[in-house]
């Protein structure tokens with residue numbers, strides 16, 4: 001058996017990398033593990049069709065990316081109902097004359113400190129979970145993973161303008177949620 | 188009179204997504220000079236943006252669970268050549 005057809009070698013070489021890739025996109029350990037599992041099974045079945053024009057890692061990542069896209073689209077479809085309530089989502093933050101409902105507070109902090117602040121990360125996680133599904137996925141892919149606009153639009157099946165609207169709504173809701181938990185609230 | 192705040196908040200977000208036109212940049216910056224809410228909001232978005240990029244780098248290393256590892260190996264080895 002050559003190295004390339006040894007599944008144990010595959011899993012030990014790329015298992016952790018693929019798991020981290022999936023986890024940062026779906027934010028759930030069980031789902032991430034399932035997606036990686038499906039990826040290896042599909043890759044193993046199709047191993048004879050691998051021509052070696054890309055690296056094995058790129059090939060596996062490509063398969064995983066498809067699985068993640070399927071998962072995200074499925075989640076978004078399943079939560080259609082939640083989205084219908086989402087028609088005029090800037091109204092909670094602005095009055096009829098387009099001014100802020102509540103004054104925005106200054107948030108004095110540094111990215112370095114916040115990134116290492118466990119309390120901030122837990123709060124952010126819970127604030128993210130309160131977002132409507134589509135806003136959450138788009139925000140995570142774009143802002144946390146730094147995926148390109150084009151990639152995110154393809155994965156979530158939306159236009160660029162849609163993406164900008166969803167990011168805008170997600171940021172308004174997150175800023176409000178973080179402020180209500182004391183991050184950048186008036187002291 | 189309509190306020191510019193709702194539009195300014197959109198521009199503050201868009202600025203992190205695309206290149207604003209010169210006109211858009213000017214409108215946003217001038218508005219932020221006179222409106223503390225929008226200035227604070229725009230600054231907060233920048234702070235959040237920078238923090239999330241950082242947070243991604245300092246994330247602890249995650250390993251594929253051992254049970255999943257074993258399951259994959261077993262399933263693949265059981266498949267006919």
Ligand SMILES: [Zn+2]
Pocket residue numbers: 191192193195218222224225226
């Ligand atoms: Zn304003």
